[in-house]
Amino acid sequence: MDKPKLGFWQLWNISFGFFGIQIGFALQGANVSRIFQTLGASIDDLPILWIAGPVTGLLVQPVVGYLSDRTWTWLGRRRPYFLAGAILSTVALFWFPHAGALWVAAGLLWLLDASINISMEPFRAFVGDMLGRAQRTAGYAFQTVFIGAGAVVASVAPIVITQYLGVANTAPEGVIPPSVRYAFYAGGAALFLAVLWTVVSTREYSPDDLERQGGYERISGPAGHEDLTVPQGGVWWLLAGILVFALVAWFDLDNPLYILGGGLAAFGLAQIVSAARVRRRAKVGALSEILSDLHAMSPVMKRLAVVQFFSWFALFIMWIYATPVVTQHQFGAADPTSQAYNDGADWVGVLFAVYNGVAALYAFVLPWIAARLGRPVTHMLNLAAGAAGYLSFLFISDPDLLIVSMIGVGIAWASILTMPYAILCDALPQNKLGIYMGLFNIFIVLPQLLVSTVMGSVSSAFFPGAPIWSMPIAAAFMLAAAVVAAGLPRHTDPYGAGEV
Known part of the structure; x- marks a missing residue:
């Protein structure tokens, strides 16, 4: 028996919280580089300062997914995480504009990213929990609508506050402009209220309900040793991390690359420890289960992971470099205190x-x-449109024409937020939607981690002071994602498009 079909307003309530989450996420994306540069960061420093996002996502989302699959309270199993993340995110957004030093802003970015991830991950699984297979494409598309709408509100907030409320968008050196401060205040309030709406207006299916609907097996406790897939290759990951450390030290490469080496080594050690515990039949813990599920990914999920990796590599380049690209290439300004900048x-x-x-x-x-x-x-065609949008930055000098470029990026963005999850959700065990959605997020944050640790070195070595060349690199990665997406299994969706 499939889940009951939901109406328009029920779909609205399920996804409305994402409107607020995306306001916070987009305020961060459009303004954090500006804040960092205002507080004294150079262009080459921006990628490493942005490392908070990928690291917190890498750590937080799989753990939250694992825990939410096993949670059941009077508030449900996903909604407690929505609410906790929203409260922490609101605190971070209210505090961010008052960062008086670069290290404070970097720390607040860690807090904000961790908090947004706590709310965001269960929302992906929530759609799978609440909707039958016939409505999942529509459900994730509906979520995308709110993501886009929230980002629009957040992205235009500073310029609207400046032009229509008369609030200044400039400030003395080292001071965050008032327009940005007020945008963060409004964004924090909107995030909390939107998530609260979803928490109050929805009721989750209980484990008993899900079992009656079929396709769901209750998780009653830790997995047994016989249910675990022993991860392989830990030694090789550890050696790869050590090799990166050695190369950075030997060739005197940028210090941020040590973070990449540390990440590889830590992943290898985690696999070695987990495999040893399983072989000794020690008590099964969250780490062993998470690594086992990662190792047991289906072929469809593995190919989608590669698509996500390339797609998000391109997106993160844009988020980091859009401000310096546009201010320098289209507005001819590099001084953060200038009006043109x-x-x-x-x-x-x-x-x-x-x-x-x-x-x-x-x-x-x-x-x-x-x-x-x-x-x-x-998905393939939409990603190709995004690649064309990125590449066009190189040839456009009129800022107004960049709107055309962003149409292609918007088409790709809608697809990235919708199609992989709709494809994946039908290929996952329903009692592990949380953990697998969290693991899928690894292939979103890994490219961000690489961009954060590598792009600063690439920028300073190959195009110092000319960030415009980051956009063709983004285009190449987005095109690679389209090529890999073309190889996904082609089958007719027996459930149709559903209804929005």
């Missing part, structure tokens, strides 16, 4: 609003297109 930074907010607005509108037709072309072909 701050006008360019405000225009980046408008451009981010454009691509998110396009994504919100395009998400309405995505289920219809996917039902006719198939999900893999649809």
Whole structure:
């Protein structure tokens, strides 16, 4: 028996919290580089300062997914995490504009990213919990609509506050402009209220309900040793990490690359420890179960992981470099205290609003297109549109024409937020949606970690002071994602597009 079909307003309530989460996420994406540069960071320092996002996502999402699969309280199993993450995110957003030093801003970015991840991961599993297979493409598309709408509101907030409320968008050296401060205050309030709406207006299915609907097996405790897949290759990951350390030291490479080596070594050690515990039949813990599920990914999930890796590599390059690219290449300004720089930074907010607005509108037709072309072909074409949008930055000098570029990026963004999850959700065991959605996030944060540790070195070595060349690199990765997506299994979706 499939789950009951939900109506428009029920779909609205399930996903409305993502409207607030994305406001916080987009405020961060459009303004954090600006804040870092205002507090004295150089362009080459930006990637490493952004490392908070990938590291917290890598650690937090699989753990939250694992825990939420096993949680059941009077508030449900996913909603407690929505609420806790929203409270912490609101605190971080209110505090961020008062960071008086670069290290404080970097620390607040860690807090904000961790908090957003606590709320965000269970929302992905929530759609799978609440919707039958016939409505999942529509459910994730609906979520994308709210993501786009929230990002539009957040992206234009500073420029609207400046132009319509008369709040200054400039400030003395080392001081965050008032328009940015007020945007963060409003964003914190919106995030909390939107998530609270979903928490109050929805009721989760109990484990008994899910078992009656079929396809769900209750998780009553830790997995047995016979249920675990022993992870392999830990020694090789450890050696790879040691090799990176040695190369950085030998060739005097940038210190941020030590973080990459440390991450590889830590993953290898975790696999070695987990395998040893399983072989000794020691008590099964969360680490062993998470690594076992990671090792046991299905072929579809593995290919989707590669698609996500390339897609998010391109996206993270844009989020880091959009402000310096536009302010230098289109506005001809590099001084964060100048009017031209701050006008360019405000225009980046408008451009981010454009691509998110396009994504919100395009998400309405995505289920219809996917039902006719198939999900893999649809995703491939959309990613190719994003690659074209990135590449066009290199040839455009008029800031207004960048709106056209962002239309292509918006098409890709809508697809990235919808199609992989719709494809994946039907290929996962329903009692482990949380952990697998959290593990899937690894292939979103790994490219961000690589960009954070590598792009600073690439930038300073190959195009110092010319961040515009980061955009063709982003285009190449997005095109690679499209090529890999073309190889996903092609099958007719027997459930149709569903209804939005």
